[in-house]
Amino acid sequence: MPDGSIIQRMIPKRARVTRPQSDEYAPYYEKYVSLIASDDIIGVLESQRVQMAQLLGARSDREGNFRYAPDKWSVKEIIGHICDAERIFAYRMLCIGRGDKTPLPGFEQDDYIPTGDFNLRTLADLAAEFAAVRAATIALVQSLPQEAWTRIGTASDNPVSARALAYIIAGHEMHHRRILDEKYFPAIPRA
Helix, strand or coil: CCCCCHHHHHCCCCCCCCCCCHHHCCHHHHHHHCCCCCCCHHHHHHHHHHHHHHHHHCCCHHHHCCCCCCCCCCHHHHHHHHHHHHHHHHHHHHHHHCCCCCCECCCCHHHHHHHHCHHHCCHHHHHHHHHHHHHHHHHHHHHCCHHHCCCEEEECCEEEEHHHHHHHHHHHHHHHHHHHHHHHHHHCCCC
């Protein structure tokens, strides 16, 4: 975020969120957590916001509708999925960070795509939504006190810490951005 942004001014900087231990999340999420090498999760989240804006800002709606195979999501559906998943993971982080012990349900990502109607929207609109969702996530991460990060809750019938969720959010975005860079954008036919 630019220095002096409203979020930067409103939220005090907290101590760094340290890397989660492998027993703080289900083994499934290792594929996301392992993608984040930095111990500065706030810096990672902020840089991803900028990287995604640059990546999507250079793309047209035609490219947003592209699928590299008939059974794959479109670019727009991937961005919609990233937004949906980030909201869910951030909600889990909020609940667990606040000490709520209520078990949190899982979600079936494939059920969200058809009802999200992402292909009816512009890619620019979805990019703006990602930026807004990410700004809210960054504000949440910056607002949680140090003791919140190691709190453990239950989500999808598995233990997870608040700090693991911050790393899962960042790793999930990186996973999908790499897929866009490697499988989608190089395969889009030139107009």
